[in-house]
Amino acid sequence: MTPTETRAAIEQLGLRPSRALGQNFLVDQNIARLIVGAAGLRDSDTVLEIGPGLGALTGLLLDRAGRVVAVEKDARLHEFLLGRFGKRRKLELVHADALDVDVAQWAPFKVVANLPYSISTPLLTRLVESPARPSLMVLTVQREVGDRLAAAPRTKDYGALTLYTRLYYDVRRAHRVSPSCFLPAPEVGSAVMTLRLAPHPLLEPELEAPFKQLVRTGFGQRRKMLRSILPKSELGDWVKPDALDAAMARLGLPMTARAEELSLAQWLQLTRILVVPSPPAARPSS
Numbered sequence: 630m631t632p633t634e635t636r637a638a639i640e641q642l643g644l645r646p647s648r649a650l651g652q653n654f655l656v657d658q659n660i661a662r663l664i665v666g667a668a669g670l671r672d673s674d675t676v677l678e679i680g681p682g683l684g685a686l687t688g689l690l691l692d693r694a695g696r697v698v699a700v701e702k703d704a705r706l707h708e709f710l711l712g713r714f715g716k717r718r719k720l721e722l723v724h725a726d727a728l729d730v731d732v733a734q735w736a737p738f739k740v741v742a743n744l745p746y747s748i749s750t751p752l753l754t755r756l757v758e759s760p761a762r763p764s765l766m767v768l769t770v771q772r773e774v775g776d777r778l779a780a781a782p783r784t785k786d787y788g789a790l791t792l793y794t795r796l797y798y799d800v801r802r803a804h805r806v807s808p809s810c811f812l813p814a815p816e817v818g819s820a821v822m823t824l825r826l827a828p829h830p831l832l833e834p835e836l837e838a839p840f841k842q843l844v845r846t847g848f849g850q851r852r853k854m855l856r857s858i859l860p861k862s863e864l865g866d867w868v869k870p871d872a873l874d875a876a877m878a879r880l881g882l883p884m885t886a887r888a889e890e891l892s893l894a895q896w897l898q899l900t901r902i903l904v905v906p907s908p909p910a911a912r913p914s915s
Contacts, residue, residue, distance in 0.1 A: 657810035733761035775820030798824040847888030
């Protein structure tokens, strides 16, 4: 939809785009085509679109995929989409909060979406940690989330989200998107990110929970040295000071190392070295 058509639809619906719901509608058709093109869709693909809004991506997805499941929380937008695309047999339109739906019911699937900025991080975390992970995600997110996903060690954006995501996905930044591509324009820039599921697990399933515990604890106090945090935390009964020192020496890490200084490969190695046969039960990731 053009900016003029988008304004007309917003006025027709009596919408006041909600910042709380992350309602910034994409009006740049070139960006819409770039997003959908990056997914490399085929007739055999099922695509999950979260927060379709006024349908800037939906029509393009219907033209390329075999099935499109669009999850929209706003009742007025849901009705608008029914009127615009309701006759397309490929479309399943779901009126729900994406944080409440079980995405496993549509597996196997890909995700192509302009994620609502207000819930982008928890929603991305749910998708990444789902037992039915999408094989590919092409997502428009606020630039700071994109920076965190693409961050390198020893940078301010590098953190738990970076590592949790890369445990399963190869992450690339496909394009930067100006605020002017949306109506209303958000206060921050955006980025189109591609996340492709790794062909092979990077870590044994039984070590995933301890890995996330270690990472979460390490980045919980990111300015402190790991050897001053981990043995004194809830992990202390299986991350003993002497074991941690030995593990860090084995990995060639200085005793002053902080969480942000370790690469994903080093976090994986640290987990394998430290975990004893029966570590304490992991708490759910936040």
